[in-house]
Amino acid sequence: MKSLTTKKFAISAIAAASLFTAATSTQAASVTSTFTVGITLTSLCSVSTPANLTFAYTAFQIPAATASSPFTVTCVNGLPFSVAVSGAAVTDDAVGLAYSLLVTPPAGGGTGTGASQAYSIDGTIAGGQAGTCTAASCTNAAATNNLKTITVTY
Amino acid sequence: MPTSSWAVLRFFAFATLSTLWAFSCQAGQSSKQFTVLINLKNNNTLIQDRVCRSSVKIGVFGENVTVVCATGVATEFNGNSNNLPWSPVQDGEYRFVTMAPKIANIQDGNDSYAGMGTVTSWRLVSLSNRDYLELMIGW
Numbered sequence: 392m393k394s395l396t397t398k399k400f401a402i403s404a405i406a407a408a409s410l411f412t413a414a415t416s417t418q419a420a421s422v423t424s425t426f427t428v429g430i431t432l433t434s435l436c437s438v439s440t441p442a443n444l445t446f447a448y449t450a451f452q453i454p455a456a457t458a459s460s461p462f463t464v465t466c467v468n469g470l471p472f473s474v475a476v477s478g479a480a481v482t483d484d485a486v487g488l489a490y491s492l493l494v495t496p497p498a499g500g501g502t503g504t505g506a507s508q509a510y511s512i513d514g515t516i517a518g519g520q521a522g523t524c525t526a527a528s529c530t531n532a533a534a535t536n537n538l539k540t541i542t543v544t545y
Numbered sequence: 546m547p548t549s550s551w552a553v554l555r556f557f558a559f560a561t562l563s564t565l566w567a568f569s570c571q572a573g574q575s576s577k578q579f580t581v582l583i584n585l586k587n588n589n590t591l592i593q594d595r596v597c598r599s600s601v602k603i604g605v606f607g608e609n610v611t612v613v614c615a616t617g618v619a620t621e622f623n624g625n626s627n628n629l630p631w632s633p634v635q636d637g638e639y640r641f642v643t644m645a646p647k648i649a650n651i652q653d654g655n656d657s658y659a660g661m662g663t664v665t666s667w668r669l670v671s672l673s674n675r676d677y678l679e680l681m682i683g684w
Contacts, residue, residue, distance in 0.1 A: 434573060435573065436573060437575050438575045438577050440577040443580045443582050444580070445582045445583075446583045446584065447584050447586070448583060448585050448586070449587075450585065460579065485583075488585060490583075512579070523585075524585050524586075524587055526587070528584060528585060530583065530585070531581070531582065531583040532582075534581075537582070538578060538580055539580070539581060540578050543574065543575045543576065544573070544574050545574070545575075
């Protein structure tokens with residue numbers, strides 16, 4: 392009886408030792424692998440929609456009529472860009488008044504900062520123009536060349 | 546291949562790559578539209594403080610003068626027998642001053658019934674020894 396008990400103890404001890412050895416051998420080795428985080432940043436600029444530019448002009452008025460409309464340009468950091476406006480010097484084909492449009496600061500260019508940058512479209516109608524109007528007042532609602540485009544190139 | 550040919554090839558390759566790089570850097574555009582609105586008022590209101598020419602000369606009583614206008618500016622005065630120097634001035638407005646003897650009881654005023662091209666206002670400029678009748682005419 393005593394021999395049987397001793398055998399059981401011996402078997403248990405051997406089993407325990409085997410388990411301990413196996414556990415120890417499992418945690419002894421490590422394997423590593425590296426990888427790279429790849430990011431492709433597509434450069435982009437966005438421009439806000441300017442409000443319509445509204446002039447009030449009295450025929451033959453001496454001072455020039457001016458109007459201004461703000462807008463913003465937002466570009467990624469460090470990206471150079473330029474701003475241009477279409478039809479910058481035209482004669483309105485409805486009321487016959489010549490005017491000019493200018494982007495301020497100058498459209499020569501800027502550099503993206505990641506934040507919105509303030510610009511404005513400044514328009515001028517020179518004084519002393521007659522215009523075309525058969526009533527007490529006229530608007531250029533029927534003009535075909537009063538739709539303008541502000542373009543940011545980057 | 547001769548050295549000069551390689552140099553030419555390298556030059557064109559560099560130019561081509563530079564052009565492609567430039568295009569690739571300026572490929573992006575963003576745009577928005579807006580409208581230019583103009584409200585044009587006809588100038589029917591005459592402003593006296595913008596007169597820049599005047600004359601002092603005796604004219605002919607009852608004389609009719611026809612004024613020829615082009616785009617709001619008088620270009621010719623017909624029937625102006627005394628050649629009164631009513632030269633075109635700003636705003637389509639003209640000032641004519643004629644010397645008059647001392648006149649009593651003439652009030653300054655405006656002719657509210659006058660149409661375009663007629664006398665629209667007048668005033669008497671009274672000096673110590675004579676008076677001037679000033680006519681303001683606008684078209």
